[in-house]
Amino acid sequence: MVSHSCKTNPKNIMQLNDKTIIVTGASKGLGVAIAETCAREGAAVALAARSEAKLAELRDRITGSGGRAIAVRCDVSCMADLRRLVEKTVAAYGAIHGLVNNAGVNFVKPFLTVTEEEWEHVIDVDLKGSFFLSQLCARQMIAQNTGGSIVQIASVHTHASVAGASPYDAAKHGMVGFSKAAAIELAKHRVRVNVLSPGLCRTEIWNALVAAAPSEAECTRYWNSNIPAERLVEPEEIAQACAFLLGDRSSCITGANLMADLGMTSQLVSGEPYKSKEIVGA
Numbered sequence: 543m544v545s546h547s548c549k550t551n552p553k554n555i556m557q558l559n560d561k562t563i564i565v566t567g568a569s570k571g572l573g574v575a576i577a578e579t580c581a582r583e584g585a586a587v588a589l590a591a592r593s594e595a596k597l598a599e600l601r602d603r604i605t606g607s608g609g610r611a612i613a614v615r616c617d618v619s620c621m622a623d624l625r626r627l628v629e630k631t632v633a634a635y636g637a638i639h640g641l642v643n644n645a646g647v648n649f650v651k652p653f654l655t656v657t658e659e660e661w662e663h664v665i666d667v668d669l670k671g672s673f674f675l676s677q678l679c680a681r682q683m684i685a686q687n688t689g690g691s692i693v694q695i696a697s698v699h700t701h702a703s704v705a706g707a708s709p710y711d712a713a714k715h716g717m718v719g720f721s722k723a724a725a726i727e728l729a730k731h732r733v734r735v736n737v738l739s740p741g742l743c744r745t746e747i748w749n750a751l752v753a754a755a756p757s758e759a760e761c762t763r764y765w766n767s768n769i770p771a772e773r774l775v776e777p778e779e780i781a782q783a784c785a786f787l788l789g790d791r792s793s794c795i796t797g798a799n800l801m802a803d804l805g806m807t808s809q810l811v812s813g814e815p816y817k818s819k820e821i822v823g824a
């Protein structure tokens with residue numbers, strides 16, 4: 543496991559020095575790991591979510607180990623909250639150089655039974671929130687004339703689906719679509735827009751999958767048989783990929799959808815019941 547101390551960076555090479563980065567969904571799961579990694583890499587971070595107590599706890603942990611952080615209560619589906627988040631970040635640090643749209647919701651329900659309310663909730667949080675926060679931050683980056691980097695945390699669901707996730711699939715595909723449009727429109731302003739698509743990660747979703755399985759061992763066996771690397775993605779690994787996309791080392795990358803999935807979306811089939819025969823020519 544990667545340590546989260548902001549004091550220690552073995553080679554003292556900070557990828558995100560002097561940058562200010564907004565991370566949504568920073569109250570738990572991937573957002574916590576992303577925010578802590580950004581802070582450890584030298585960034586001032588604005589932590590956004592609805593759970594104020596959890597945000598305050600993370601802010602105190604980061605500032606307590608020498609990092610810079612503010613906590614801003616924000617429902618990403620609310621335009622007024624998004625504007626407030628940008629204003630508070632600029633008031634605290636003077637600029638915005640990076641945005642991670644990580645806040646997300648999902649549920650499992652057959653396509654034929656999804657209601658309008660359920661559709662709107664997922665679309666409002668996952669798609670509308672990331673669209674308009676990207677717009678607000680891009681305007682700020684252009685006004686500063688500093689350039690910037692926007693990272694959308696999407697999913698392997700931008701590649702293929704599993705049954706019961708139709709609004710989530712629509713939202714995550716939508717994130718890829720508008721990000722490509724934004725990437726080409728903003729390139730001349732040195733604002734990059736990329737999508738990072740995780741595979742199955744060790745967050746609360748994993749606990750939910752285990753709870754629904756006959757046992758943790760059975761759940762692990764099933765999922766490992768569908769993931770070429772035969773393991774889950776750790777939140778710290780997503781955070782490292784995210785820091786790369788936020789930092790100057792990825793300066794030529796924009797409009798990409800990077801699969802952080804341990805090979806999951808590269809295989810056509812998995813779990814063969816017998817050994818593959820060598821097939822020579824046709």
Ligand code: NAP
Nearest residue numbers: 567569570571572591592593617618645646697742743745
């Ligand atoms: P999680 O543990 O469920 O955390 C979701 C985060 O989103 C929380 O911080 C939550 O904070 C925030 N959030 C939800 N609704 C919000 C709203 N209306 N306004 C502001 N914040 C809101 O999720 P996770 O597993 O860390 O996943 C993070 C992102 O990665 C999501 O976009 C998800 O789709 C994507 N992803 C995850 C996996 C995985 O295996 N975990 C795989 C692929 C993609 P509050 O409740 O405090 O608001």
